[in-house]
Amino acid sequence: MDYLLGFDIGSSSVKASLIDGRTGDCVASAFAPKQEMPITAVHSGWAEQSPDMWWDNLKVAVNEVFAQAPVKADAVAAIGISYQMHGLVLVDRNGNPLRPAIIWCDSRATGIGAAAFEAIGQHRCLESLLNSPGNFTASKLKWVMDNEPEIYEKTDKFLLPGDYIALKLTGLSHTTSSGLSEGILWDFRKNDVADMVLSYYGIAREKVAALTPTFAVQGQVTAEAAAALGLRKGIPVSYRAGDQPNNALSLNVLEPGEVAATAGTSGVVYGVSGAVRYDPQSRVNTFAHVNHSADRCRLGILLCINGTGILNSWLRRLTAQTSYEEMNRQAAEVPVGAEGLLMFPFGNGAERVLGNRNPGAAISGLNFNIHQSAHLYRAAQEGIAWSFRYGMDVMRAMGMEARIVRAGKANMFLSPLFRDTLATISGAVIELFNTDGAAGAARGAGIGCGYYASPAEAFATLQKLETTEPVAANTAACNEAYMCWKEQLEKNLSLL
Numbered sequence: 001m002d003y004l005l006g007f008d009i010g011s012s013s014v015k016a017s018l019i020d021g022r023t024g025d026c027v028a029s030a031f032a033p034k035q036e037m038p039i040t041a042v043h044s045g046w047a048e049q050s051p052d053m054w055w056d057n058l059k060v061a062v063n064e065v066f067a068q069a070p071v072k073a074d075a076v077a078a079i080g081i082s083y084q085m086h087g088l089v090l091v092d093r094n095g096n097p098l099r100p101a102i103i104w105c106d107s108r109a110t111g112i113g114a115a116a117f118e119a120i121g122q123h124r125c126l127e128s129l130l131n132s133p134g135n136f137t138a139s140k141l142k143w144v145m146d147n148e149p150e151i152y153e154k155t156d157k158f159l160l161p162g163d164y165i166a167l168k169l170t171g172l173s174h175t176t177s178s179g180l181s182e183g184i185l186w187d188f189r190k191n192d193v194a195d196m197v198l199s200y201y202g203i204a205r206e207k208v209a210a211l212t213p214t215f216a217v218q219g220q221v222t223a224e225a226a227a228a229l230g231l232r233k234g235i236p237v238s239y240r241a242g243d244q245p246n247n248a249l250s251l252n253v254l255e256p257g258e259v260a261a262t263a264g265t266s267g268v269v270y271g272v273s274g275a276v277r278y279d280p281q282s283r284v285n286t287f288a289h290v291n292h293s294a295d296r297c298r299l300g301i302l303l304c305i306n307g308t309g310i311l312n313s314w315l316r317r318l319t320a321q322t323s324y325e326e327m328n329r330q331a332a333e334v335p336v337g338a339e340g341l342l343m344f345p346f347g348n349g350a351e352r353v354l355g356n357r358n359p360g361a362a363i364s365g366l367n368f369n370i371h372q373s374a375h376l377y378r379a380a381q382e383g384i385a386w387s388f389r390y391g392m393d394v395m396r397a398m399g400m401e402a403r404i405v406r407a408g409k410a411n412m413f414l415s416p417l418f419r420d421t422l423a424t425i426s427g428a429v430i431e432l433f434n435t436d437g438a439a440g441a442a443r444g445a446g447i448g449c450g451y452y453a454s455p456a457e458a459f460a461t462l463q464k465l466e467t468t469e470p471v472a473a474n475t476a477a478c479n480e481a482y483m484c485w486k487e488q489l490e491k492n493l494s495l496l
Helices: 051-068 110-120 122-128 137-147 149-154 161-170 177-182 195-201 223-229 243-250 309-319 324-332 373-397 416-426 437-449 472-494
Strands: 003-009 014-020 026-032 076-083 089-091 157-159 215-220 236-242 259-263 267-273 285-288 299-305 342-344 362-364 404-408 429-433 464-468
Touching: 003 051, 003 161, 003 437, 014 051, 014 437, 026 051, 026 437, 051 161, 051 223, 076 161, 076 243, 076 437, 089 161, 110 122, 110 137, 110 195, 137 149, 137 195, 157 161, 161 215, 161 223, 161 236, 177 236, 177 285, 215 437, 236 243, 236 437, 243 259, 243 267, 243 299, 243 437, 267 373, 299 373, 309 324, 309 373, 324 373, 324 416, 342 373, 342 472, 373 416, 373 472, 416 429, 416 464, 416 472
Parallel strands: 003 076, 076 236, 259 404, 404 429
Antiparallel strands: 003 014, 014 026, 089 157, 215 236, 259 267, 267 299, 285 299, 342 362, 429 464
């Protein structure tokens, strides 16, 4: 049994990848659905999904994987799970969801978290939690307590999205310290569940799921789950992590100073620190990395821009463009700065890097006599790169300097223009690898079950595909365009 299976539970789709543990090669992968999963927004700022929709799409993806794979399903040695962070799933005693999941881009609890930050004490929160309670899982749970008390009373456990998938696989309600830290429910000073948050919000301790290590046999596939997925009973589930810590793992970003990035629906820069660091304004967030422990500090400093690839996909639909490749080609024909056209990709919920404000997306400097669709395509990619630079400056002030950024060759990183622009404006070299979250989760499972003796062995076969250096000839023009963008952003924020 030399094959490892990884799942990546996103908000757009669910992906499954099967890797050969000996070579690291991905032998089959599939995702479902083929169109993006729906996100329900009953009110402005809300975002919900059915947890059972994730499970149903997981079944489809697994079936497709083994229809492609040259091996049988009983060859799987272990399963790993990556999942969309900061979500809230409430289950009853039988493990059934009590309501739709409140997912990462839902901003309804922003005010609740801000009030908690003041009431508990900013210094106390930052020293112990490394963050403001913000719009994270604990605050979302408090919203349910206040607005749907009958749901809260029926709740046996509150879970993160990956915890729910693990529950469906193993029948066990478990979570991890890394997962609790992303919900702002982990006290780093005490190395335990954050009683200060539970107490302030009135959350019952017994509703916290039992802790399990990130890398360990966390349970085994039940007969019911095996029948649903076409797998064998008893496969160990031996790794779980939020999508951004897992993305870092998939790129072998585990040690201080190493940096990973993604640019899918949302965009993330994630750097590993070996010392406690936090932003006093909580504009970027610090969580326990996958290899963090009480005696070996490994913290992930996370910059998140909610609206990145979603802006590009919106433009594609708006302009009825046939492909992203064609959009990239047209954008590359427009000069740096898009001839004064500025785009702000903040149209997917409250932005942490902007102090949890929600200015919405915006277009500035539009000239009907000059600008064509190609200018929109360029301005969008530049606006996303400028927003990365804006947040990376916050990280730099914390001592996290990104000199080399590793990313999977996917989503926005498929665009040479985006890579050149981001490298130039940040001053970082960008390295692309042939990996993704599901493949990373599979390698994580190999570490957790002991198939690999160490992370070094797990990633010995990871291959770098290409490198993008800053474009010196464009540095001045990029800096000028960025400063214009930043000045306009600050004007926009001053009006909120």
